Amino acid sequence: MRNIVTIMAAAVLSFAGVTGEGHHADHPHWGYKGKEGPAHWGDIAPEFRLCKEGVNQSPIDMNRFIEAELPKLKVYYAGNARSVVNNGHTIKVETMGKDEVVVDGIPFNLKQFHFHTPSENKLKGEHFPMEAHFVHQSDGGDYLVIALMFVEGKHNKALQKMLNDLSPKVGEKHQLKEMFNPGELFPKKLDYYRFAGSFTTPPCTEGVRWIVIKQPVEASKEQIGLMHEIMGDNNRPVQPLKARCILK
Numbered sequence: 675m676r677n678i679v680t681i682m683a684a685a686v687l688s689f690a691g692v693t694g695e696g697h698h699a700d701h702p703h704w705g706y707k708g709k710e711g712p713a714h715w716g717d718i719a720p721e722f723r724l725c726k727e728g729v730n731q732s733p734i735d736m737n738r739f740i741e742a743e744l745p746k747l748k749v750y751y752a753g754n755a756r757s758v759v760n761n762g763h764t765i766k767v768e769t770m771g772k773d774e775v776v777v778d779g780i781p782f783n784l785k786q787f788h789f790h791t792p793s794e795n796k797l798k799g800e801h802f803p804m805e806a807h808f809v810h811q812s813d814g815g816d817y818l819v820i821a822l823m824f825v826e827g828k829h830n831k832a833l834q835k836m837l838n839d840l841s842p843k844v845g846e847k848h849q850l851k852e853m854f855n856p857g858e859l860f861p862k863k864l865d866y867y868r869f870a871g872s873f874t875t876p877p878c879t880e881g882v883r884w885i886v887i888k889q890p891v892e893a894s895k896e897q898i899g900l901m902h903e904i905m906g907d908n909n910r911p912v913q914p915l916k917a918r919c920i921l922k
C-alpha cells in the first residue's frame with residue numbers, strides 16, 4: 675500500500691512538473707549536479723525516461739539553419755507578472771490575465787516565465803549569460819516556449835521590478851509590488867529561430883514548439899550576477915539535434 679501511495683504522489687508531482695516546468699523541488703529529486711544531475715535524470719524515475727530516450731530534446735546548439743519565411747510573431751500580452759519565487763531550480767514568475775501568442779493559427783496562453791544562467795540553448799557553440807523561458811500552453815494541451823537571450827549591458831527596468839521582490843530563500847514566493855506586462859521584457863524586433871524540442875527539465879516532455887528571439891536584450895552585470903548567485907548554473911547541457919531543422 676505504501677508503494678502505491680508513493681507512486682501516486684510521484685505521478686501527481688510529475689504532472690505539476692509538466693504544467694510548471696521546474697515547479698517542485700520535492701519528490702522525485704533532480705538537480706543540476708552529481709547523482710541528481712542532467713546525466714542521470716532519465717534514471718531517477720520511470721516518468722523521466724524521455725530525458726535519456728527522447729529524440730527531440732532541448733536545449734540545443736543552434737548551429738545549422740534552414741532559411742525560411744517565418745511569419746511575424748504575434749504577441750498579445752495583456753496580463754501581468756504577479757509573483758516571483760526561487761523554487762530551487764529556477765527563478766519563476768507567475769502571471770495573471772490573458773497573455774496570448776498565436777503560432778500556427780493556435781492561441782497559446784502564457785503560464786509562467788523563468789530563467790537559466792547561463793543560457794541553455796547555444797548559438798553557434800556560444801552560451802549567452804542568461805536565458806528566459808516564457809512557457810505557454812494551448813487549450814489542446816500543446817506547449818510553446820519563447821526563449822529570450824540576455825547580454826550584459828544597460829540596467830533592465832522590467833527585470834528590476836521582479837528582482838525588487840525576489841527572495842533568495844527557496845520556496846518563499848512574493849507578490850510583486852509593481853506588477854508589469856511580461857512583454858516589457860521583449861525587444862522591439864521579434865525575428866526568431868524556430869525548432870521542435872522538449873522541456874529542459876524532467877520529465878523532459880517532447881512535442882514543444884520552441885521559438886528563440888534573435889535579438890538579445892540587455893541587463894546589467896549586477897542583475898545577471900545576482901540571479902546567477904541565486905540559481906547557480908541551472909542549464910541542462912545541449913542535446914543532439916538528430917533529424918531536426920532550425921528555421922531562421
Ligand SMILES: [Zn+2]
Nearest residue numbers: 788790807874
Ligand atoms: Zn526553462
